[in-house]
Amino acid sequence: MDKVSVYFFGHQVLQEITAAFQRHNISVLIGRSGSGKTTLLRTINRLNEEFEGCETKGQVFLNTGQEHLAVYPKANRKGTGVLQPASLKLTSLRQRVGMLFQTPNIFPVSVYKNIALPLTLVSQAAKTEIQERVYQALQLVGLWAEVRDGLHKPAQRLSGGQQQRLCLARALALRPDILLLDEPTASLDVHASRYIEDLLTTLAEQYTIVMVSHSLTQARRVGHTIMICSQGRITHHLDRDEQLSTAELEALV
Amino acid sequence: MGKAPVWEGIWPAFMGTLCLMAVTMGLVLLPGIGCGIFLAEYATPLWKKRVNTAIDLLAGAPSIVMGLFGFTLILFLRRAFFPEANTCLFLAAGCLSLLVTPVLVVNTREALEAVPSSIKLAATSLGLSKNQIIFCLAVPMAVRGIVSGSILAMGRCAEDTAVIMLTGAVANAGLPSSLWAKFEALPFTIYYTMAHYQSQEELNLAFGAALLLLFLATAMVALAKLLEVGHKLFWQGERPSVLQ
Numbered sequence: 435m436d437k438v439s440v441y442f443f444g445h446q447v448l449q450e451i452t453a454a455f456q457r458h459n460i461s462v463l464i465g466r467s468g469s470g471k472t473t474l475l476r477t478i479n480r481l482n483e484e485f486e487g488c489e490t491k492g493q494v495f496l497n498t499g500q501e502h503l504a505v506y507p508k509a510n511r512k513g514t515g516v517l518q519p520a521s522l523k524l525t526s527l528r529q530r531v532g533m534l535f536q537t538p539n540i541f542p543v544s545v546y547k548n549i550a551l552p553l554t555l556v557s558q559a560a561k562t563e564i565q566e567r568v569y570q571a572l573q574l575v576g577l578w579a580e581v582r583d584g585l586h587k588p589a590q591r592l593s594g595g596q597q598q599r600l601c602l603a604r605a606l607a608l609r610p611d612i613l614l615l616d617e618p619t620a621s622l623d624v625h626a627s628r629y630i631e632d633l634l635t636t637l638a639e640q641y642t643i644v645m646v647s648h649s650l651t652q653a654r655r656v657g658h659t660i661m662i663c664s665q666g667r668i669t670h671h672l673d674r675d676e677q678l679s680t681a682e683l684e685a686l687v
Numbered sequence: 688m689g690k691a692p693v694w695e696g697i698w699p700a701f702m703g704t705l706c707l708m709a710v711t712m713g714l715v716l717l718p719g720i721g722c723g724i725f726l727a728e729y730a731t732p733l734w735k736k737r738v739n740t741a742i743d744l745l746a747g748a749p750s751i752v753m754g755l756f757g758f759t760l761i762l763f764l765r766r767a768f769f770p771e772a773n774t775c776l777f778l779a780a781g782c783l784s785l786l787v788t789p790v791l792v793v794n795t796r797e798a799l800e801a802v803p804s805s806i807k808l809a810a811t812s813l814g815l816s817k818n819q820i821i822f823c824l825a826v827p828m829a830v831r832g833i834v835s836g837s838i839l840a841m842g843r844c845a846e847d848t849a850v851i852m853l854t855g856a857v858a859n860a861g862l863p864s865s866l867w868a869k870f871e872a873l874p875f876t877i878y879y880t881m882a883h884y885q886s887q888e889e890l891n892l893a894f895g896a897a898l899l900l901l902f903l904a905t906a907m908v909a910l911a912k913l914l915e916v917g918h919k920l921f922w923q924g925e926r927p928s929v930l931q
Contacts, residue, residue, distance in 0.1 A: 484811055529814035539809040542828060543923055552813045555823060588923045601809070608813060 438492035440473050440482055447473050449666040450492065455659075457497065460634060460643040462653040465663030471646040474663065475614050478644065479531040480505065480524060496530070498611045529556055532605030533614040537621045538597035540604075545592070546585040548600055549607045556608060571607035575599040575633060595626025602633070613637070615645040619652065631656050650684060697896045699862050703776075703870040704903070706863045707851070708844045710780035711787065715840065719788050720833060723795025728821050746789035754853035757782035761854070774855040777866040782850045787840035794839065798832020799825055830918050838911040845903055848874040873900045 440448040448470050455461045463471045473482060482488045494505035505527060541548050549568045553559065559567070572578040577599050581592070589600060598618060605613065615634070619627035634643060634656055647653045653660050662670040726738055757778050764772040802825045810820045826833075848856075856875040863870040873896050880893035 479812060481808070481812055484808060525814045525816055527814070528812055531812075533809075533812035535805065535809060535812075537805070539803070539805045541806060541810075541824060547923075551823065552810065552815055555819050556814050605813065614812075 436493045436495070438474075438477050438490065438494060440470075440477060440491075441489040442485070443487035447666055448477070451666075451668055453661065453668055453671075455642060455644050457499070457642045458638060458640070459658040460638045460645060460656050461659045461661060462657035463644070463646045463661050463663055464648070464650060464653050469663040470666040471663050472616055475533075475616055475644060475646055478505065478612065478614055479528050479533060481528075481533070496527075496611070498530070525556070529608050530610050531612045531614060532608060532610035534598070534601055534605060534616065534618045536617045538594060538601050540589045540592075540597050540600055542588070542590060544586045545581050545589045545600060548589050549604045552604060553607050567607050571603040574606055574637075575603045576629070577603060593626075595622050595629060598622060598626070598630065599633070602630075606637075610641070612642045612644065615643065617646050617648055620648065627652070697873065697876060697892060697899060699860065700871040700873045700876040700896060701899060701903075703856070703860070703863050704845055704873045704900075706776060706870065707780055707783065707872055708841050710776060710866065711783045711844045712837070712841060714780055715784035715788055715791060716837065719791030719836075719840070720795050722788070723792045723833070723836075724799065724821065724826070726792065727796045727799035728817075728825070742789045742792050745785065746793070748786075749849075750786055750847050751849040751853075753782050753786045754850040756785075757850065757854035773867075774853070774869065775867045776855055776863055776870045779851045779854040779856060779870070782854050783844050783847060786847065786850055787843045790840045790843065791836045794836025795829070795833050798829035798836070801832070802828050827918075827922050830922070831915055834911055834914050834918075838907050841907055842904055845900065845907075846874050848872075848878050851875055852878070873903070 437450045437452055438448055439446060439450050451474060463474060465471050476482045477490060478494055480490075482490060490506065492506075496503045496505055541551065543551060546568060549571055550564050553564050553567060557564075569578065572581065577596060580596060581600075584591070589597065592600060598621075602618075618634075619630050622630065631652065634645070637643065638658070645656070647657075658674050660670075660672045661668050662672075722738070722742075726735060730738065758774070761772055761774055761778060799821075806828075807820055807825065810824055815824075851872055852875055855869050856872045857869045858871070858876070858879045860869045860871050877893050877896045877900070880889055880896070884890045884893060
């Protein structure tokens with residue numbers, strides 16, 4: 435992430451942030467409300483552009499191991515003379531970058547269709563392959579045993595924790611490289627949160643995870659790196675070896 | 688045999704009303720729903736303002752004015768282009784469709800605007816394009832509102848008298864023979880018979896027509912319910928056989 439600034443209606447929300455998120459790691463962003471965590475997260479899949487009055491400067495690069503890709507179109511850095519890698523189409527970028535929101539936002543369809551519908555729309559896979567991938571995704575998030583008898587029942591009947599895991603499965607079914615999590619456990623109870631945290635730790639072996647969290651203890655539990663945001667900047671960058679107590683973290687925030 | 692008229696009573700009026708509803712809906716469904724989708728999802732603020740003002744104006748126009756418009760239109764056409772042109776089923780359906788367009792547009796727009804933005808955002812984050820989100824997610828979610836708008840519009844077609852009496856409805860035409868012919872309709876039959884009845888039988892006929900119109904309205908409510916349930920079954924996938 436190179437010198438990324440984001441403006442909403444001319445008001446600068448992010449101030450020239452330069453940062454790197456390690457592959458197959460969980461990076462946790464913490465900070466006060468309004469410090470720009472969510473905006474920072476949404477620069478990675480260009481979701482800020484869905485809101486009115488948003489303007490982004492700078493560039494984000496995506497390194498998938500095989501490819502080095504630019505997230506924003508080249509015009510974004512006019513006149514710098516720097517050779518830019520190929521930039522991604524918006525929809526294919528978003529397919530590579532899965533996202534989970536604060537509250538589970540399932541579609542008002544069946545459990546199966548929740549995953550199959552976006553999958554069918556973005557990939558031209560055959561019906562049998564889609565079914566295969568739906569089942570795989572459900573197994574990956576540990577929902578399979580719970581919903582296998584109710585695959586075609588409305589997804590609204592699931593509990594909050596199950597709905598959030600369904601959203602995760604929906605994102606994973608598209609086989610992304612990166613997962614963006616915006617306080618994924620904000621609306622869940624302790625047990626459901628713990629379950630998701632454990633799940634993330636397992637998933638980190640395959641995916642690059644960037645997560646926004648309000649809970650400092652959660653950040654310490656799951657984060658390989660912790661970044662502290664304040665007033666649109668990243669003020670501190672801590673690795674897991676730098677063992678800080680929650681109180682020390684609190685002081686930094 | 689052969690001495691009594693074949694089509695006596697309110698059967699021609701009933702069929703006329705059904706034909707009128709069918710033709711009107713054929714004319715108005717696509718543009719009305721399309722306009723609603725445009726307003727809710729695609730229109731720039733400027734276009735939103737313009738089209739909404741136009742729709743409000745149309746919604747405020749009294750039906751007799753719409754009838755007069757049709758009548759004047761046919762006079763104009765006779766003088767200018769087609770001396771043969773006359774008031775007919777198609778003209779009545781055209782004017783009625785102008786009358787019911789706002790109902791359909793506003794209902795569609797409101798149903799689409801009620802789709803939570805969080806769901807659209809989630810779909811966006813999954814890499815779905817704007818058109819995919821609108822037509823595969825938002826419109827199916829808004830079907831209930833769109834259907835109720837359509838049923839309201841159909842009800843309006845069935846009951847409106849002022850428009851059709853200036854644009855082609857007559858007291859005695861038999862079954863509607865073509866789009867370009869005059870026709871009978873239930874509300875006009877009620878109106879006409881109530882004003883000019885000469886015997887108890889004719890009065891009874893008018894009451895019968897009124898009752899039939901009520902039944903027609905009930906049938907439309909039932910149709911709406913049926914469509915809603917059917918859609919829910921298909922869309923939410925409560926019926927396992929749909930996908931397996």
